[in-house]
Amino acid sequence: MIKKIPRSFYERDDVVSISKELVGKVLCTNVDGVSTSAMIVETEAYNGRTDRACHAYPDVRTKRTETLYLKPGIAYVYLCYGIHHLFNIVTNKEGLADAVLIRAVKPLEGESYMAERRGQEQIKPSISNGPGKLAQALGITTSYDKTDLLGETIWVEDRGIKVPLDAIKAGKRIGVEYAGKDADLPWRFTLKNSEWVSR
DNA sequence: CCTACGATCTGCT
DNA sequence: GCAGATCGTAGGG
Structure with a gap:
């Protein structure tokens, strides 16, 4: 039985807590007739x-x-460095621009x-250990920007995977040196001892 | 219109 | 550890 995360989860006002709680949840996509799913092991919080x-x-x-600035539970997908599609989830009340x-x-x-989309033969961390x-592995591109995560294309499930708070490590976010003192905020959350987190 | 640059990844040293 | 790829976005003229 599928337990899709409800909009009320995303609508809460603390993007940092939401970011932490998403570790252990399951991101699912159904695009181009292909279903894929994967457990979230690393997130970053952004406050608008x-x-x-x-x-x-x-x-x-x-x-x-x-x-x-759209409602919580919407996908924000944008192109970075002209090549990479980065997937975010809009949180908090509409108009506040928080995201994970x-x-x-x-x-x-x-x-x-997923391996095929990544052009890899084997199942290994390099399939999905970076935004x-x-x-790419899940088939998410900028054409899915503004997709509602309560629909049937991209969504997040709670499969009851228990992640104790001491199993999550907080650290500085990656690639945001330009943000001055905000670059030091411990808003990156990773699952400890997981080989699937990014480098 | 024109230019600079980025919430990254890969390959090479 | 570091440079190059590659293009949409944003900001200035």
């Missing part, structure tokens, strides 16, 4: 109002960031499809 590392900070509404970046996952179902890699 206080966080210089967030695309929407301080209140930048543009064609790219307008997605961040999914940085790494452990494949569960449809592993062979650009997992998006």
Whole structure:
């Protein structure tokens, strides 16, 4: 029986807690007739109002960031470095622009499809141990920007996987040195001792 | 219109 | 550890 995470989970006002709680949840996609799923093992939190590392900070509404201002539980997918599609989940009340970046996952179902999309023969961490890699493995591209995660294309399930708080490590976020003191915020969460987290 | 650059990844040293 | 790939977005003229 499927337990899709409800909008009320995403709608809460603490993006850091949401980010932490998403570790151990299962990200599922059904695109191009292929179903895949993977456990989230690494996330990062971005706060739209206080966080210089967030695309929407301080209140930048543009064609790219307008997605961040939509309702919670919507996918924010954007292109980075011209090559990589990065998958985020919009959280908090509509119009506040908080988001969680999914940085790494452990494949569960449809592993062979994920390997094929990544052009790899074997199932190994390099299939999905980075934000650009997992998006490619799960078939997520910018064409899925604004997708509602309560629909049938991309969603997150709670499969009852227990992740105790002391099994999650908090650290600095990756690649946000430009954000000044906000670059030091411990808003990156990884599953300890998992070989599936990014480098 | 034009330019600079990025929430990354890969391959080479 | 570091440079290059590659293109949409944002900001300036």
